[in-house]
Amino acid sequence: MGNTSSMLTQYDIEEVQEHCNCTFSQQEIVSLYQRFCQLDRNGGGFISAEEFLSVPEFAVNPVSQRLLRMLDGLNFKEFVAFLSAFSPRATTQQKIEFIFKVYDSDGNGRVAMNDMLEVLRDLTGQFISQQQREQVLTQVLEEAGYTKDSFLVLSDFMKVSC
């Protein structure tokens, strides 16, 4: 599956399918490949941040910068794995894992209050003050049984979401 060919072989498709835990059908993978090639205008084998941001619908999204960090330099196989959480075949566990990864920007497996504050800031912009955000977050954390210094791990996310 080199960057020069724009044809997927059956082996390529099966490899990608395995990598994303069969959350996409083979036809969907072919479609995604067409889309990947469409976005990857300079044919480098990965979609650069510029190319993602040239999709206006993506650029206006508040969490686009966070997602760009996760999308940077992904080849097609990893791109499909990234999108697998959005497939209708994805389990709730996979979806929650994905959300956890978005929060855990440094990838150390723990989400601190700071990380949560940053995501909240992305979503609310200048329409809520930093102080208010801290206040709200502390309040809901305490109601859920955590403190503002706690670290949340994946199992906490699962527990909270159910």
Next chain:
Amino acid sequence: MSGSEKLTSLSSELDLDRPNLEDYLPSGSSIQEPHGKLRLRDLLDISPALTEAAGAIVDDSFTRCFKSNPPEPWNWNVYLFPLWCCGVVVRYLILFPGRVIVLTVGWIIFLSSFIPVHFLLKGHDNLRKKLERFLVELICSFFVASWTGVVKYHGPRPSMRPKQVFVANHTSMIDFIILEQMTAFAVIMQKHPGWVGLLQKTILESVGCIWFNRAEAKDREIVARKLREHVQGTDNNPLLIFPEGTCVNNHYTVMFKKGAFELGCTVCPIAIKYNKIFVDAFWNSRKQSFTMHLLQLMTSWAVVCDVWYLEPQNLKPGETPIEFAERVRDIISVRAGLKKVPWDGYLKYSRPSPKHREQKQQSFAESMLRRLEEK
């Protein structure tokens, strides 16, 4: 409409590019307003924003407007392939040279009449303008003949009345040539480099053209002023404007710029639709130069299109110029069978302004604060 639904419909939409555009409009707020007291899980659940982002990655209505769909190959078997080869031979070795000859003859006739008229009749402006108009229409007809253009004009021809502008949807620079062969319009165009720029500077000046430069910031005001001046003038040629501001692939229309609609005059819509069976006339300026585009047209069978001159529209009382522009876009899109897309064509060259993102942030913040009040 969420991104996950887009992914389910991926396989069903594979071969047919028939989007349900309501689905692709960016939703102003989340799908259903959450209620009840704010909890940790509500703050952590960013899935609406994520699904929207994923949906945009998988497919978005803006990129669709500029996709040139390559025609389905039909020459894939033993007897069709030789037929196709015959077709290629006829197109490249018989039609193309014939067309080049026609075009050259046309240019010779044009230049040998235009240059004398332009310089010798300097004093007799009225006569000179009339002749120059006729000559420009003539060279455009030669161009259209050089692609074997089959253009069907519907509706009353544009009349030369003051205080009116013409607007049309834009697929390629040949739109201008096709319309110009019927009526000598004055047009507003982007300044191009190369031989096109030369033509713009010399010949198009004579029909009265206005130049703009997308790259310049203050440009819009200067252009608005020039437009107003042109429309006020009594013996200027009728003005043709392409309010989309960029070439779109003749399946969709992007948002119209309001500049043409706030001049206080009648707007006459023109709809243009090309028949793709013969050639795809979309000029993807990112993929080919205009010269290559013309060569592609000259080596195809024909350029077949329909042009509809539609009923002149005026600003209704209480209507803003933007609403007026959208109404005219509606009229043109319906007539030409194009789908409307809520994006600004200039996003091809620049990023969307932060205010769209701020709108989303604002609505999320408000919903959050509202739920905090609920106890």
